[in-house]
Structure formats: structure tokens, C-alpha cells
Amino acid sequence: MSAKRDPVHAEPNVTEQDQIMREHAGSILRKWEEHQPVAPFEDVWDRYLSAAEASRRKQQIRNRWRAAAASFLVLILLGGAVLFSSPEVRAALSRFPFMKMLLADGGFEEQGLSKIEKEGLGVHLNTSVIDRNIRFTMDEVFYDGVQIVLNYDVEYLDKKKIIGEKDVAVHYDLKFDGAEPTASSTHKFTQLNDHAFIGSTLIDAYQYLDGYKLHMNITQIGQVKGDWSVTVPLSVSKTSPDTKIFFPNQTVETKGRTRTIERITFTPVSTQIAIRTSEYREHEISYRLRDDLQTDFATSGGLGGDYEIIGNFSPPSAINPHPKYVEVLFDDPSEKAENFIRREEQAPLNDAFPIELKGRNDGKVTVTRVDYKDEGTILTYEASDAENQRPTLILIDSNEKEHHSIGQPVRISKERFDFQMKFPKLESGSLKQINMTMYDYKPGYEPKPPTTIRVPLDWSKP
Structure with missing residues (x-):
């Protein structure tokens, strides 16, 4: 994707981008002041927490129904495409767990992306274009002023055609109506069955684009050339309150x-x-x-x-x-790279905990447990200090296969540097070793x- 760079003032004054952001922040403040309650902030905050807890419980119930619907949808998709074009399945597909599929294999960092579905932050569009007997549907767009996520699905309407790896692709370029931000994008496509696949495109656009429109110009799907272009409105309405x-x-x-x-x-x-x-x-x-x-x-x-x-x-x-x-x-x-030396720590992994590994700068990383769950293998560890909080840990199974972590470690304690790290789903007892790779300063080198x-x-x- 090509894009021009925004001009930046040489003087240290307020940039045009900052002015836009200040006006946006100011509008939120004015709205807040207009509705400022007479009660003390602490009382309002307590009421907010109570309301938030009630909302959280309702959201949990909704999420259970969504999970059940998603499971039912997977059965339909894997079982065949006979009903794939029905309005009911078409509506269900628009609620497919795109972010879960995107993050499933660890190819994309979790960061905060899972919140898009968990908290319903995306805007459902369900906008379809049919050309050359292929239907492209833009299901959902997410925008928070920092990142854009587009979720879409593709259906080959000719049920006699069985799609392969070369058919699971969308060729596109992105343009913004009235803006030319410096931007970069990446994507992932996941095949659902013999006739359909889904995709997610993640875009970092370094300009505030609330109220703008994004054109996704699609000139080829798989091996078929055509025109499936769509226009997507960008709005921070879902994320602005938070x-x-x-x-x-x-x-x-x-x-x-x-x-x-x-x-x-x-x-x-x-x-x-x-x-x-x-x-x-x-x-x-x-x-x-x-x-x-x-x-x-x-x-x-x-x-x-x-x-x-x-x-x-x-x-x-x-x-x-x-x-x-x-x-x-x-x-x-x-x-600089020449200031470091690579070091690897190894220890047997046989469910005898804790397992202590020598960390950087005389620190340590202590593995306290490994839990084998349906959603993945969860490793819990404690770092001795901040410098050792993000170790590179690799699990080795009995077949000498390496398993790398999915996403970033999640801190679970305020008092200690306790973290959990997720790995692919593994069978209990299948692991035999844990490796930790790090880069230490060379002897005699004193970092500033x-x-x-x-x-x-x-x-x-x-």
C-alpha cells in the first residue's frame, strides 16, 4: 500500500494533527462538563462500578449465546455449503469470530485485538458485492483513532468449484477519501470450507480519520480478476467513550x-x-x-x-x-548488537515445580506451573525484576518439536512480576523440556x- 507522508512543522509548535486531537478531546470534555453531576466523584464512580458490573454480567450472557451461535456456524460450514447462501447463515457469518481466527495460531500479536469482539467494538456493515460469480462481503469495521480493522468474507457461488490455497486471497489497495495518511497494512485469510474463506486486514494510519471514508479497491480474488470494491465509513463512536x-x-x-x-x-x-x-x-x-x-x-x-x-x-x-x-x-x-552475547538456559519439564532459570543481569525467571486447557497451554512464571518480565520461552515436546508462545505475556499480579504466557494446545505429559533464550551484555560492557x-x-x- 502506498501513501504519502503528512507534512510536519519544523518549529516545536502545535501540529495540525495535535490540533485535531485537542479539539476532539475538548468536545468530550465539554460534553462531560454539561452533564457533570452534583454528587462527589467518588459516589459517581461507585455507581459506575456497580453499573459496569451489571453490564459485564449481561455481556457474559450475550457472549455465551454468541459462542454457541459461532459453534453452530462452524458445524454448518464444515458440514458443507448447502445452506451457506441462506439469509440465516448469511447473517450468522457477519458475526463470525474473526479476531479469534486471526489470533489463533500466534501469527498476530494479541495486543488488545480480542477486545473488539469481547466488547462489541466493531461496526457491523454486511455490505456485499458480487462479480464473476464470487461474493465479497465487508462484515465489520473497527476504528479507534489509532488502528483500523476490516473483517470480511468471500463466497464462491459456483458450488461445483472446490477452492484451493491459490483461491484464498484478496488483492486490494486502500485509499482514504480526502486524506493521504502515512499508513501500513497487513492481513490474514482463513479458509472455512470448499467454497468460502474469511479475511482480516489491519491498518495503521498515522492521521486522525474519524468521519472519513476508506475505499478498499479489490481487483482480484484468488485467481479471478474483477471488481469487488467497497467503501467503508470510519467512526470512533464505539470506542470514544472509553x-x-x-x-x-x-x-x-x-x-x-x-x-x-x-x-x-x-x-x-x-x-x-x-x-x-x-x-x-x-x-x-x-x-x-x-x-x-x-x-x-x-x-x-x-x-x-x-x-x-x-x-x-x-x-x-x-x-x-x-x-x-x-x-x-x-x-x-x-x-548495538555487538554489545550483547546470546545465552540459552535449559531445564527438564516434568511437572516438578518450581523451575528456576537464570535471567539477565543476575536476575531469574521461575516457572511455577503449566496448565493444559482446551483454549491452549498456559504457563505461569515469576520474574525477579522488570528487566526479566518478558522472557523468550520455548517448550520442547517428546518428539523434539518446539512450541512458541502465542501473543504477549499477561501480568496477573500487582505485587509481583507474575505473568501468564499462552502456548498452543498440548497434551498433558507431552512436554519434556523448557528453553529460555536471552541476550546478556558482554563482560566489561557498562550500559548507560x-x-x-x-x-x-x-x-x-x-
Whole structure:
């Protein structure tokens, strides 16, 4: 996908993008002030928690029905396509668990994507185009001001045709009506049966596009050329109530360079940080994001502009959704590969816990249990410190096959660095060894401590 880069001002004044975001944040604040209750915030918050718990229970019931419907749909799809074109199945397909399929094999990082279906954050479209006896349907669009997700399905209407691997593909380009943001996209296609497949396209577009339209120009499906183009409206209406935008305007100076944290956006699915730098196209900048419990935010891409750097991260952890502050850690200069040596720790895995592995910088990683579940194998571990919280762990089975983790580890304790890491579904007793790979500093090398900006966060107001 080709796109032009947004112009960025050389002076350290407010950019056009920030102005749009400030106006958006201001409109939320005005709406909030108009409806500001007389009761103290603590009372309102308690009532909110009670209402949220009731809503959560209702959502659980709805999710059970959705899961049952999805299971029924899978039986239909795998059993044949006789009923595939019926209105009932057509409606069921529009509610297919796209994100679950997207994340199933670990090819995509979970980040916050699973929340799209769990919390009903997508907008259902069910817009179909038929050409060359193939039906393309845009089922759902998600947009939170940071990331766009398109979920769609394709049905070959000729039931005599049995599709193969080459038929499971959508060739497209993306254009925005009235905007030319710097953007990147990726996708995944999953075959459902002999006549149909689903797809998801994930787009990072570094411009605020609420109210814009996205054109998905489709010129080929599988091996068939045609036109299945669709237009998708972009709206943050589903995520705006749970989106928080901060404008810290905090600056730190190192080695004659200044970096200013201009904007941090938290959505239900993403975290985005905008940094202004005095160095023209400072591409080698290296930075991390942590919360007040020293939990790392997982990175998910970014953009280096002329004087602005934008980074996308996972949302805050579930156990600490509203951190009191976040820290931006700049590693300056960036660590070079020659400063590290690769090391591997190994230990037998025979359900005798705990299993202690030597970590980085005299730290350790202690595996406390492994649970074999239908949704996957869950490994629980405790890290001795923040630097060892994201180890690279590999499970080895009795056939010497390696099994890698799916998604990022999830912190489960505020008091300790306790995490859970998900692996593919495995049989109990099938594992024989666990490996941990890491990169230590070379002997004698003294790393420079990162330059840190601490950004306080006040979540009590929009």
C-alpha cells in the first residue's frame, strides 16, 4: 500500500494533527462538563462500578449465546455449503469470530485485538458485492483513532468449484477519501470450507480519520480478476467513550537533543504516543513505555517523521487499566548488537515445580506451573525484576518439536512480576523440556541508564 507522508512543522509548535486531537478531546470534555453531576466523584464512580458490573454480567450472557451461535456456524460450514447462501447463515457469518481466527495460531500479536469482539467494538456493515460469480462481503469495521480493522468474507457461488490455497486471497489497495495518511497494512485469510474463506486486514494510519471514508479497491480474488470494491465509513463512536487523550507537553534534553512527549492516547485496544524531537529525522531513537507498576507495554509498530515520532503500543494491562503515571524510557544511544552475547538456559519439564532459570543481569525467571486447557497451554512464571518480565520461552515436546508462545505475556499480579504466557494446545505429559533464550551484555560492557520522562495521568476527567 502506498501513501504519502503528512507534512510536519519544523518549529516545536502545535501540529495540525495535535490540533485535531485537542479539539476532539475538548468536545468530550465539554460534553462531560454539561452533564457533570452534583454528587462527589467518588459516589459517581461507585455507581459506575456497580453499573459496569451489571453490564459485564449481561455481556457474559450475550457472549455465551454468541459462542454457541459461532459453534453452530462452524458445524454448518464444515458440514458443507448447502445452506451457506441462506439469509440465516448469511447473517450468522457477519458475526463470525474473526479476531479469534486471526489470533489463533500466534501469527498476530494479541495486543488488545480480542477486545473488539469481547466488547462489541466493531461496526457491523454486511455490505456485499458480487462479480464473476464470487461474493465479497465487508462484515465489520473497527476504528479507534489509532488502528483500523476490516473483517470480511468471500463466497464462491459456483458450488461445483472446490477452492484451493491459490483461491484464498484478496488483492486490494486502500485509499482514504480526502486524506493521504502515512499508513501500513497487513492481513490474514482463513479458509472455512470448499467454497468460502474469511479475511482480516489491519491498518495503521498515522492521521486522525474519524468521519472519513476508506475505499478498499479489490481487483482480484484468488485467481479471478474483477471488481469487488467497497467503501467503508470510519467512526470512533464505539470506542470514544472509553478513549482518553493526554497532552503532557513534557520535555527532556540529552546531548543537546530535546524530546517532547506531546500526546498519549489510550483506547480500549491501543496506546499511541507522539514524540516531538529537535533532531531532523531521528530514526535511530529507541524508547520504551512502562506503567507505574513497571509493566512494559508491548510495541506494535510506529512511524518516524521529520520532527515527530509516533509509536503504537498495547493498551494498559487488565490489572492496572488506569496507571497513575507512565514512563517513557529513551535508550540513548540505541544499544548495538555487538554489545550483547546470546545465552540459552535449559531445564527438564516434568511437572516438578518450581523451575528456576537464570535471567539477565543476575536476575531469574521461575516457572511455577503449566496448565493444559482446551483454549491452549498456559504457563505461569515469576520474574525477579522488570528487566526479566518478558522472557523468550520455548517448550520442547517428546518428539523434539518446539512450541512458541502465542501473543504477549499477561501480568496477573500487582505485587509481583507474575505473568501468564499462552502456548498452543498440548497434551498433558507431552512436554519434556523448557528453553529460555536471552541476550546478556558482554563482560566489561557498562550500559548507560535510559533517560526517563515520567508522565502523570489524571483519569478522573475526560
